[in-house]
């Protein structure tokens with residue numbers, strides 16, 4: 001059958017790959033000049049910079065790694081230890097491993113009582129039932145108690161552990177206060193923390209989408225070809241892209257949710273349209289700063305995360321890019337990715353963000369000469385955020401879609417490559433079922 005996938009981020013690429021595997025003819029339209037969406041790489045002055053996503057998370061990303069294994073690429077990814085340092089207000093530094101939650105118990109700011117509380121909460125969590133798949137919105141919906149992560153964390157771990165463990169992790173991963181996040185996703189992830197490992201494809205996270213498309217059978221990809229309109233014509237669909245109408249027996253809509261709502265405006269119900277339009281995306285910004293000669297070749301960790309009890313902070317994390325994947329920087333060079341928290345962005349100009357990023361990098365890693373570039377990536381819709389009630393709302397519309405149209409995108413779960421891949425594969429499998 002003839003299928004069209006709209007959007008070439010990891011969700012659309014996983015959908016195209018899966019539909020092709022099932023024997024369908026696939027045409028994928030991507031608005032940008034390459035596939036990858038918010039995991040795209042930017043090549044500049046010999047640097048290969050992530051415009052968005054930084055890493056994959058090992059066993060926590062089961063469908064991503066299952067597809068990479070089918071493609072023979074799972075062993076091509078480069079493990080990254082993610083050695084980290086928390087930088088306190090008074091510049092004290094605490095060494096932790098980003099992926100080893102137990103390492104946070106060594107932070108001297110935590111009292112014995114704090115540590116006992118964290119250990120007790122950890123044991124209770126391990127014994128509790130949580131979503132076994134943190135990226136399946138149907139499962140997550142079942143565990144949504146409507147409590148937010150911050151209130152859970154302060155109640156179960158205490159204020160100091162919240163400030164020194166939960167806040168820095170969430171600032172880096174989601175750039176929003178934990179009070180904006182619902183519980184089922186983080187609790188499911190913490191319960192599986194033993195499977196957590198960081199890795200990056202040699203050309204950056206954007207390579208995941210490229211690998212999926214390179215391995216996709218029966219698939220034609222049109223980049224720089226935004227879809228302008230979609231019409232339902234009897235039992236089929238027609239898609240206007242590149243100045244031509246293209247027919248399809250079924251569709252996977254793998255754009256951001258609000259784009260899907262606009263494209264399908266004429267043939268979806270009002271509740272579906274409203275849910276897609278209202279799915280929250282937060283503003284997001286990060287800055288990549290490059291040096292031809294690495295100012296800190298021997299710095300002992302790869303990630304610095306500012307912390308401080310009760311302090312408001314603009315920056316969530318600073319990451320040495322040369323440590324992340326082998327081709328990130330030219331020989332001898334270095335780049336720092338500075339990742340901002342969302343709430344302060346509303347009052348910051350582009351120049352404020354760039355200036356603060358450079359000051360932050362120097363404060364974190366030490367003196368440096370003038371960089372060769374300071375590049376700001378500012379998204380007005382950067383990351384999807386699952387607030388309490390999110391999964392139930394999204395699941396409710398999944399089955400209210402017009403026949404043979406399935407939605408995919410990281411917004412079904414919590415932002416992340418696995419969320420996108422899981423949703424893309426699910427949409428393709430459901431479409432395959434209805435077409436057969």
Ligand SMILES: Cc1cc2nc3c(=O)[nH]c(=O)nc-3n(C[C@H](O)[C@H](O)[C@H](O)COP(=O)(O)OP(=O)(O)OC[C@H]3O[C@@H](n4cnc5c(N)ncnc54)[C@H](O)[C@@H]3O)c2cc1C
Pocket residue numbers: 006007008009010011012029030031032035036037038039051052053054055056225226227228254255256259284286379382383408409410411415416417418419420
């Ligand atoms: C700064 C940042 C850091 C991140 N870090 C990580 C990380 O370390 N690890 C991780 O797992 N995730 C990370 N993420 C999240 C990850 O990038 C996203 O979850 C993932 O890209 C979502 O994939 P998607 O396919 O659902 O959507 P997208 O990647 O947004 O892809 C949607 C695609 O649809 C295309 N499109 C839109 N409109 C049209 C149209 N009309 N016609 C055709 N195409 C269209 C867009 O151009 C885009 O390519 C990060 C994101 C950001 C922004």
